[in-house]
Amino acid sequence: MTMSLELLSSNKSFGGWHKRYRHRARSLDCDMTFAVYLPPQAEARSDLPVLYWLSGLTCTDENFMQKAGAQRLAAELGLVLVAPDTSPRGEGVPDDPDKAWDFGLGAGFYINATQQPWARHYRMHDYVVEELPALIEANFPVSDRRGVSGHSMGGHGALICALRHPGRYRSVSAFSPIVNPLDCPWGHKAFSNYLGEDRSTWAEWDACALLAKAEERLPLLVDQGEQDSFLTEQLKPQALQRAAEAAGHPLELRLQPGYDHSYFFVASFIDDHLRHHAAALSTP
């Protein structure tokens, strides 16, 4: 152990282990909890690939691990799953003054805030891209082969993590992502607070804007429910499609009839995403 990890709980799952840990996150200046699923292969191997899962608004590390049903196939594929929390937490970490669910605690948006009082703790981008993978790679039997996926705000997180850091991830996918925070109410609220009113700084954290200048053409797999109640106001997957077409970036956007924004939707298609990641991650 190169950094201090406190084991909070451990549950055997599909022959492997679901474990929750707490640690001091330097980038966020607070204690953080994350969950890891170690497939059975972790007992014999030390070079497993890792899929990072970024959750949506209001979630913690628990939602994905309890509701997505990903462990069954991860155990088969030999894929480690890591689920961080969605924002800094704890005493001294500021929250939305109105305790809104779409900003502040539970809503870190996977960016680095520049404005006060947010800038001290709300640096989720550095946390999920740098600090957490370093911790995982130092303490678990994994390689540096990384994939990233997520849901809603976490789908946005997955896309910007991959697009901002060419070479860092071998695969990326998203469920119901916020693809264009520059052009939706959730994005406006979060970015104006975290980044300030100068919108020229926002584009660095917008998947559609980043696609236009992406140095790496990592294929994007995106699932979106057609009955998602946030579809037309917040999510607007067509914006991603237009940006991908304009940039010549490979995108498989699957509109799924009848599906909503819930984990019932995520669970229905998680296997496809795990296979998408495993295919890219399985080559040494």
Next chain:
Amino acid sequence: MTMSLELLSSNKSFGGWHKRYRHRARSLDCDMTFAVYLPPQAEARSDLPVLYWLSGLTCTDENFMQKAGAQRLAAELGLVLVAPDTSPRGEGVPDDPDKAWDFGLGAGFYINATQQPWARHYRMHDYVVEELPALIEANFPVSDRRGVSGHSMGGHGALICALRHPGRYRSVSAFSPIVNPLDCPWGHKAFSNYLGEDRSTWAEWDACALLAKAEERLPLLVDQGEQDSFLTEQLKPQALQRAAEAAGHPLELRLQPGYDHSYFFVASFIDDHLRHHAAALSTP
């Protein structure tokens, strides 16, 4: 619709639908919520088999549907899943005076109470064996081919439902069941309150006692985690094994090394149980 069902929510899941309903339960004299998973086959067929899932202490209809990951295989097998709540609810329904989690609300034990103040509402046995199946069979595209399974208190429920009503279920299984409430603290607390201090009445609701006089030899499939923190004080699966051996009743008791009492355990083995039920339920 022969009885009034209020649809509370609907989520597409693995090509089928997860739906929650509220209805007036006559046997319980209160409103009840239950969940049903309708696999894709429900659109074309009207004779699907039904697996009733009885949850454990503190649960509602939601735990199993959100955490067990059963819908994937149920969709493949064409199995309808029904998850009732674990006790009567609502204004006027008495709770444990100390609000304990192991008695009263969330802890109906799937029996019919005879003592006051419980006897008016706490008739979960009649509800899950008679009223709910009648409602399901009148309102959904199902046959009268029924299986029953459950977890912990709900495993006890599944066993006593099948053992008390020969011919009513074609298949039964349980995860971490309370097999011998006559001989464990949870059972003593619940039964002394619901049934009174005359222990001769308790045996009618005890799987081990019922096995001795079972008229039907329905094979029992039971999974039990060896690291379950309730194993030695509350669950004692060896009592079921002894009772089955004494009665010549078919029992497959699987002790699963490393697994605990959580839904991570249930999810790990739910597919085996679904196949066990589907095999018995698939013959017309």
